Amino acid sequence: MPRSFLSSLDHSRHARWLQRITGADQALAVCDAAGVPCWTAPGHADLEHWLLHLDPQGFAWQADGDGMQRHDTPDATLLYQPIRSKGRTLGWLAVRVVRVDSTEAAPFEWDALAEALEDIAATIGDDFVTHGELNAMAGELSDRYEELHLVYAIDRQVQEMTSGEDVFGGLLESWAEHMNADVAAFIKPGDNLCVSATNLSAPIHNLDLVLVEMRGDLYRFTHSSRQPIVMNDANDPRRAYIFTDMPFKILCCPVFQEKSVVAILVLLNHAEKADFTNSDRKLGEVLANHLSSLSRMHSMLAETSKFNQQMAAALIEAVEAKDPYTRGHSERVHHISMEIGRALRLPPRELDNLFWGSLLHDVGKIGIPDAVLCKPGRLTRDEFTFIMVHPERSYEILRHIDRLKGAVPGARHHQEKYDGTGYPHGLEGNDIPYNARIIAVADTYDSITSSRAYRAGRSHEVAMAEIARVAGMQLDPNVVEAFAQLCRAEPEWIAAFGIARDTAPETAAA
Numbered sequence: 001m002p003r004s005f006l007s008s009l010d011h012s013r014h015a016r017w018l019q020r021i022t023g024a025d026q027a028l029a030v031c032d033a034a035g036v037p038c039w040t041a042p043g044h045a046d047l048e049h050w051l052l053h054l055d056p057q058g059f060a061w062q063a064d065g066d067g068m069q070r071h072d073t074p075d076a077t078l079l080y081q082p083i084r085s086k087g088r089t090l091g092w093l094a095v096r097v098v099r100v101d102s103t104e105a106a107p108f109e110w111d112a113l114a115e116a117l118e119d120i121a122a123t124i125g126d127d128f129v130t131h132g133e134l135n136a137m138a139g140e141l142s143d144r145y146e147e148l149h150l151v152y153a154i155d156r157q158v159q160e161m162t163s164g165e166d167v168f169g170g171l172l173e174s175w176a177e178h179m180n181a182d183v184a185a186f187i188k189p190g191d192n193l194c195v196s197a198t199n200l201s202a203p204i205h206n207l208d209l210v211l212v213e214m215r216g217d218l219y220r221f222t223h224s225s226r227q228p229i230v231m232n233d234a235n236d237p238r239r240a241y242i243f244t245d246m247p248f249k250i251l252c253c254p255v256f257q258e259k260s261v262v263a264i265l266v267l268l269n270h271a272e273k274a275d276f277t278n279s280d281r282k283l284g285e286v287l288a289n290h291l292s293s294l295s296r297m298h299s300m301l302a303e304t305s306k307f308n309q310q311m312a313a314a315l316i317e318a319v320e321a322k323d324p325y326t327r328g329h330s331e332r333v334h335h336i337s338m339e340i341g342r343a344l345r346l347p348p349r350e351l352d353n354l355f356w357g358s359l360l361h362d363v364g365k366i367g368i369p370d371a372v373l374c375k376p377g378r379l380t381r382d383e384f385t386f387i388m389v390h391p392e393r394s395y396e397i398l399r400h401i402d403r404l405k406g407a408v409p410g411a412r413h414h415q416e417k418y419d420g421t422g423y424p425h426g427l428e429g430n431d432i433p434y435n436a437r438i439i440a441v442a443d444t445y446d447s448i449t450s451s452r453a454y455r456a457g458r459s460h461e462v463a464m465a466e467i468a469r470v471a472g473m474q475l476d477p478n479v480v481e482a483f484a485q486l487c488r489a490e491p492e493w494i495a496a497f498g499i500a501r502d503t504a505p506e507t508a509a510a
Contacts, residue, residue: 002090003032005131006083006124011039014120018095021116022109027096031080033089035061047096054078061092068114072099079110081117085125093117093124168294172197175287179280181267182248183207186291187214188255188263202270210246214266217242218252223261228253228285232275251276253284255292265291308403312356315363315397329446334359336442337435340479343486344438349406354435356403357410361439364393364411376452388423391415410435414443417474437476441467441483444475449499460487460499 015028027044029037029051037048054073063069063082071078077100081093095117100107168186176184176199183204185196194211204210221242222229229252231238243250248268255263265288267276316330337358341351368390372383379387395412398404413427413436420428448463464484471480 002128003036003038005128006030006032006038006091009039009124009127012042014093014124015041017120018113018116022113024109026113029094029096030083031061031092031094033061033091035092037094038091044096050076050096051078051094063089066118068110068117075099079113079117081114081121083121083124085128090125090128093121168193168195168291169197171287171291171294173199176267179267179283180273181269182273183210183266183268185211185214185266185268186255186263187211187219187266189215189219190262193263201273204268204270210248210268213243213246214252214264218250218266219264222252222254222264226254226261228281230276230281234271247271249273249276251280251284253281253288255288257292263291308356312359315360315366318366329450330359330362332446332450333361333439333442336445336483337439339486339490340438340442340483341435343482344479346434350435353406354410354438356407357414357435358439358442360398360404360407361394361411361414361443362390363397364390364395366397367393388415392424407435409433410439412436414439416440418471418476419473422474432476437479441475441479444470445483457499463499 009030011028011030014030015026018026018028025043026041027047028041029044029047030039031037031051035051035055037051040047054071057073059071059073059078061080063080066082066084068079068081071080076096076098079095079097083090083093095113097110097113172184172186172195175181176197180199182200182202183196183198185194187194194215196207196211198204198207218229221238229238229242229250231242231250234247239246249271251267253265254261255265265284267280267284269276334355337354338351341354346354368386372379372386375383391412391414395408398408398411410433413425413433416422416425416427416432416436418429418432418437420426444467445463448466449457449460451457464487467475467480467483471477
């Protein structure tokens, strides 16, 4: 770099500085460490040629101390000053002057010339240090920019997170692309979690075997060493027991939680690709730190989700214990609602609200007297009034749980009718929450196909005919159509519920 650095400077200012101090237009040149001129002062066209012919005449650029040096030739005298920085010789300042006999005292003006050359050399040396520091800062800023870019990508995807494995997969895909890596993998054996993404420059036919190797010796070695591992060399001695007979380049970073290595983050490249660098390792450590937090959050969310589902199951069990004929109703309505929601391409957050709203839509029945809820015959007006209270009871029970605020409207309004004649608030059309309209179709279907104390469950075809009949009055016709398409496209779930099918559906529909 010194030669390119010396060539990049504006040496004309140094020539002007020298002229002001000495009062003469000096034949100044700036040479690299080997003595090859990088710049010569204007008006001295032969200076470069003269300097280049010093070497064949037996001259070697060297200095006894840091001050101005002298070399006499038959036609002129060379005065030169080493340019140094931190003990390293970067080049030389060279001035050609009229030859003075070596026996004579040096002219008085040489003292000013020597002082000026020393100052100029010191200035160039300082510039070189500053240049190096600026380059180092630029490199550091480039590394920090890459880290910030990676952190921004992580934050953006975490904000859009729908499930733990989804966000791991999304991050790995981004990282593989960002690092131009063939494979990126997150391995957490304790949770039996292995998520990978590929950005292949060439096929890897044994990828499953490679992932198994990551879960085995590579994880165990990293767990014990607690240090990042970079293996670029095919002859790396660690290959005898890690990735044996697999010629891939590997970057592996430990993922810590509570000072323990719980997972590893791995990048894999074909042998033909560039080596992993220290910068790559630093980026790997940055992502490993973020994945540690993400993994911990994922575990907490999984625990919370499990607890929520267990609490919901307990509430449903309490309701269904009152009426054995409705056992399984909430789970079936929940399953059908989720199938419809996916078919309608609900966004993740709305699907989550539908999940809990459909599962807990009848929780308010826990407050209905057993004599009404389990009555085998037709209900009286007052008894039906008790039944009509249950959606509002569901609201009163669920509204205190912040996690379920988005799910409450679906449970509260699933008995509203599309024509406005339903309860509890007589909402009409699109004023009824969308999730409530979905749950209403699922609830109607299960009510028709399930057995009750006073009647047997009817067939799928009868249920679909009845649902089609009340579309636009009781049920949202768009949701009904989506449900009908779902049934035609995926009939196997009907069999999974054990719902009867008519052999002559047109008769049943009639």
